[in-house]
Amino acid sequence: MINLGLIDVVLLAFLVAITWAIIQLRDLFAAVMLTGIFSLISACLFMVMDAVDVAFTEAAVGAGISTVLMLRTLALTSGRSNPRFNRLELAPLLVVIAIGAALVYGTFDMPRYGDPQAPIHTYMAPRFIEQSGDEVGIPNIVTSVLGSYRSYDTFGETTVVFTAVIGVFLLLSDPRRGRRAGDALRDDIILRIGTKALVPFIMVFALYVQFHGDYGPGGGFQAGVIFAAAIVLYTLVFGLARAEKIFRRRRLELLVAGGVLLYGTVGVVSMALGGNFLDYSVLAHDPVHGQHLGILLIELGVGITVAAVMVSLFFLFVRRRQV
Amino acid sequence: MDPGLYNYWVVIVLMMSGLYVVIARSNLVKKLIGLNVFQVSVIMFYISMGKVDGGTAPILEDGFEIYSNPVPHVLMLTAIVVGVATLALALALVVRLYGAYGTIEEDEIAEMDDQDT
Amino acid sequence: MIEHLPILQILVPMLTAPLCVLSRRPLVSWGLALAATWFALATSIQLLIRVLAEGTISYELGGWPPPWGIELRIDLVNVFVLLTVTAISSVVLTAAPRSLEKEIAEQRHYLFYAAYLLCMTGLLGMTATGDAFNVFVFLEISSLSSYILISMGTHRRALHAAFQYLVMGTLGGTFVLLGVGMLYMVTGTLNIVDMGARLGEVGPNRTVLVALAVIVVGTSIKLALFPLHSWLPNAYTYAPAMVTAFLAATATKVAYYVLVRFVFRVFGVELAFTALRLDAVLMPMAILAMFIASTVAIYQSDVKRMLAYSSLAQIGYMVLGLSLASVTGLTGGIVHLFNHAIMKSALFLALACVVLRIGSTKLDDLRGLGQRMPLTSAAFVGGGLGLIGVPMTAGFVSKWYLVLAALEGGFWPVSVLILLSSLLAVIYIWRVVEVIYFQSPPEGAAAVKEAPWSILVPTWILVGATFYFGISTSLTVGVASKAAALLVNGDAP
Known part of the structure; x- marks a missing residue:
């Protein structure tokens, strides 16, 4: 029995409509905003399909960071695309129709949506669902798999973020001092007090997400993004100069690198204690306890790197002068 | 028409729309938007295959028997992070390209490249 | 320590990159990077000797057995690729400082070396891993860092070349991700050996055929196989001289290995060449590449x-x-x-x-x-x-x-x-x-x-x-x- 909810059908149709609007739009600001909405609706769909952690992350990343960075890029460059290049192009259209047709051909032997007998549900997943509670000892299976069974992937993911920020440091940091941006809001007393009151709350929420990832959706990545959001808010109200006094380039670099090193060190320590790389079971006398400790530490490493990377990205894009 | 494949077909339509934007549009930011749509649709593909009928979010709790598959969720968390990392780097390149060429239209940049040599 | 060699060879460059960032000084970061690359070379020689003597080595990350955990799997094929990558990386990095001084401002050298090490890490990681999704993760580490390295060229066209490569490379990486997803869907596993075995039971159905096509297209983009090569000439021409020497000898080679591995290890000769006729597509492309590019x-x-x-x-x-x-x-x-x-x-x-x-x-x-x-x-x-x-x-x-x-x-x-x-x-x-x-x-x-x-x-x-x-x-x-x-x-x- 195929169980395809109406909400699923409607949301997917929405996504298609938005994508086609993006194709047609000449105004890039509007296109970027639609991309943000696209991400939000995707996040809703992920919720519908039970992927709560993914929904959380997609909302934070797609509707949050990506949109902010794209808008700042447009502010630094130009906001309209040249209509000369906005025609319907026949050759690319034929190419994508051909590829699309091939892909549709490939779907016919796929297991049906929601089928509990599909190979992915019967082969690897049962162990995660039935035994991760005993082997790793935390309720959120996604966190168990991400932090322990496939922790090496997550280490790679942290390294990807680290790599990207090295690139942005290389590309955008300008030895010449930039014009200070974002000073305008400073005089508004309500905003200032409001922000001062709000920032600690956001940070506490970030910590909650950081350490509650074992039990509910959340974890280092989401926490890092939320923590960075607090700093971004602070910067918008109090100006870049004040924010940069706290988060100097040197300190940010230290944190960015430190998080990756913390992650790696957990793995190295487990090797020194006789386990394989990232085998947390050896970290404490009781293997499950060790798993807890290991996941806590590596999530902290992820959180530190991600928060520092997001703040660095924001500073680098904001400090950049308009050409 | 098989309703069990509806999700995958829409994913393919989205993916190809994204690919079309990447190939056919000359504006660099627009290309990146297309790339983003392309990546998100692949994420949608994975999450769709992870869904189990009557299942719930894979967080162990008493009273639930059927959980959706956590593995695609884990994989796609990584894919989302990779996507945003790529986007940040790409946007930094766009800012620098604008500084160097004064435009973010690829066709115009290519014209200037031709004159350079 | 000897049993940890497979991971150490990836881990040492991977963790030396943040150390380079912390050191900040051009000479110190070069020294660190040099030590890491030569260490990796020594490790891969050691691994080659062990593989020749004892056969394939498997290393279970996190102590979890595959397919639940990720394994590194070193056999005769990839140890040879690891040797190639580490040897070239070490020799090129040894030569690098004088050439870099001319092309990149000195206060950025430490970041450059970090990116170089990350690129090497990505290449080694995707070669050594035994997990199909992990290939994608390390592919992206190497890709992002190679975009960075290329964009450091002195001419403004380096920026354009890096951007073009980024767009093409991301498409390629996402195609690989899609293909891996389709294979995961029909086999239920992500481990490459396991996937190969289970795919044999599934046989050549429509999903498998399209998965093969998608993976071949994705890796061909990274490999720059004709006609998906358009990013390569500009990237090589405008990248800093040392970057070209490094990437030309390593990046496409590892992409070739990934293609070989998917075709022979996952699909197998029977499926890929007899049932799905992959040779009928690849041979003409290869011959065209030989002639058109040479001309x-x-x-x-x-x-x-x-x-x-x-x-x-x-x-x-x-x-x-x-x-x-x-x-x-x-x-x-x-x-x-x-x-x-x-x-x-x-x-x-x-x-x-x-x-x-x-x-x-x-x-x-x-x-x-x-x-x-x-x-x-x-x-x-x-x-x-x-x-x-x-x-x-x-x-x-x-x-x-x-x-x-x-x-x-x-x-x-x-x-x-x-x-x-x-x-x-x-x-x-x-x-x-x-x-x-x-x-x-x-x-x-x-x-x-x-x-x-x-x-x-x-x-x-x-x-x-x-x-x-x-x-x-x-x-x-x-x-x-x-x-x-x-x-x-x-x-x-």
Whole structure:
């Protein structure tokens, strides 16, 4: 029995409509905003399909960071695309129709949506669902798999973020001092007090997400993004100069690198204690306890790197002068 | 028409729309938007295959028997992070390209490249 | 400690990158990076010895058995690729500082070295891993860092080349991700060995066919196989000289290995070549790449760009070896992977010398180089002979096996085509030789010194290797033929 909810059908149709609007739009600001909405609706769909952690992350990343960075890029460059290049192009259209047709051909032997007998549900997943509670000892299976069974992937993911920020440091940091941006809001007393009151709350929420990832959706990545959001808010109200006094380039670099090193060190320590790389079971006398400790530490490493990377990205894009 | 494949077909339509934007549009930011749509649709593909009928979010709790598959969720968390990392780097390149060429239209940049040599 | 070697070789460069960021000083970060790359080289030699003695090594990350956990799986095939990547990375990095001083501001060097190490990490990681999704993760580490490295070129076109590569590379990576997803969907596993075994039971259905196509397209983009090569010439031409020497010898090679691995290890000869006829697509593409790219190379006025097109042709040779689907063919392909890596990095390092002293790689500016920089010029000729495939050079060995494989497979016209395309290489190399030896230096050209020893010695080591491996083939062909047998006939338990 195929169980395809109406909400699923409607949301997917929405996504298609938005994508086609993006194709047609000449105004890039509007296109970027639609991309943000696209991400939000995707996040809703992920919720519908039970992927709560993914929904959380997609909302934070797609509707949050990506949109902010794209808008700042447009502010630094130009906001309209040249209509000369906005025609319907026949050759690319034929190419994508051909590829699309091939892909549709490939779907016919796929297991049906929601089928509990599909190979992915019967082969690897049962162990995660039935035994991760005993082997790793935390309720959120996604966190168990991400932090322990496939922790090496997550280490790679942290390294990807680290790599990207090295690139942005290389590309955008300008030895010449930039014009200070974002000073305008400073005089508004309500905003200032409001922000001062709000920032600690956001940070506490970030910590909650950081350490509650074992039990509910959340974890280092989401926490890092939320923590960075607090700093971004602070910067918008109090100006870049004040924010940069706290988060100097040197300190940010230290944190960015430190998080990756913390992650790696957990793995190295487990090797020194006789386990394989990232085998947390050896970290404490009781293997499950060790798993807890290991996941806590590596999530902290992820959180530190991600928060520092997001703040660095924001500073680098904001400090950049308009050409 | 098989309703069990509806999700995958829409994913393919989205993916190809994204690919079309990447190939056919000359504006660099627009290309990146297309790339983003392309990546998100692949994420949608994975999450769709992870869904189990009557299942719930894979967080162990008493009273639930059927959980959706956590593995695609884990994989796609990584894919989302990779996507945003790529986007940040790409946007930094766009800012620098604008500084160097004064435009973010690829066709115009290519014209200037031709004159350079 | 010895049992941790598989992960250490990836981990040491991976964790040295943040240390480089912390050190901030150009010389210190170079020292750290150098120690990490040479350590990785020593490790891969050690691994080669162990694999030859004891067979395939599996390392379970996190202590979880596959397919639940991720394993590193070192066999004869990938240990050879690991050796190639670490050897080239070490030699190029040793030569790097003098050339970088000229092209990149000194206060950014520490970040450059970090990106270099990350790129190496990504390449080693995707080679060593035994998990299909993990391939994607490390592919993206290497891709992002190579975009960064390329964008550091001095010309503004480097930025454009990096952007184009980023768009193409992301499409390629996402196609690989999609293909892995389809295979995961029909097999339920992500472990490559496990996936191969379970796919045999599934058989060639429509989803598997499309998964194969998607993965071949994705890896072909990273590999720059004709007609998906458009990012490569500009990327190689405008990247900093050292980056070109590094990437040309490693990035496409690892992409080739990923393709080989998916085709032979996951799909298997039976499925990929008999049921799905992959050779019917790849062989024409490979032959077209050999001819079109070599022909275009002849008309280039910039030597760096000419060598970039030559790389496209060489990729054609490697893929041709794959498409023949025989032990001899794959031996040729794998040996060529190694040999071309040495020859090309030798040639690009020689060009780095030229950039350092002359400031240009335009053919016109190279007139009379033979008198002005005799050692650099001779190194270029040495590498060029290898590229043509003159007997007693490494290039001859790999082409010999490709010709043999074509004859074995009953494709005698293909073996003629290999010889003909080598003639095209003679033409484009000769054009450079003529300019540097038989034309006088441009009037009023400033006197230039020979390149510094710090670059010349590594260049000549690679040139020496080009000749050494042309004469002594026990290491290259010895290992590669066993590796090819492993791939074609499957793993003996």
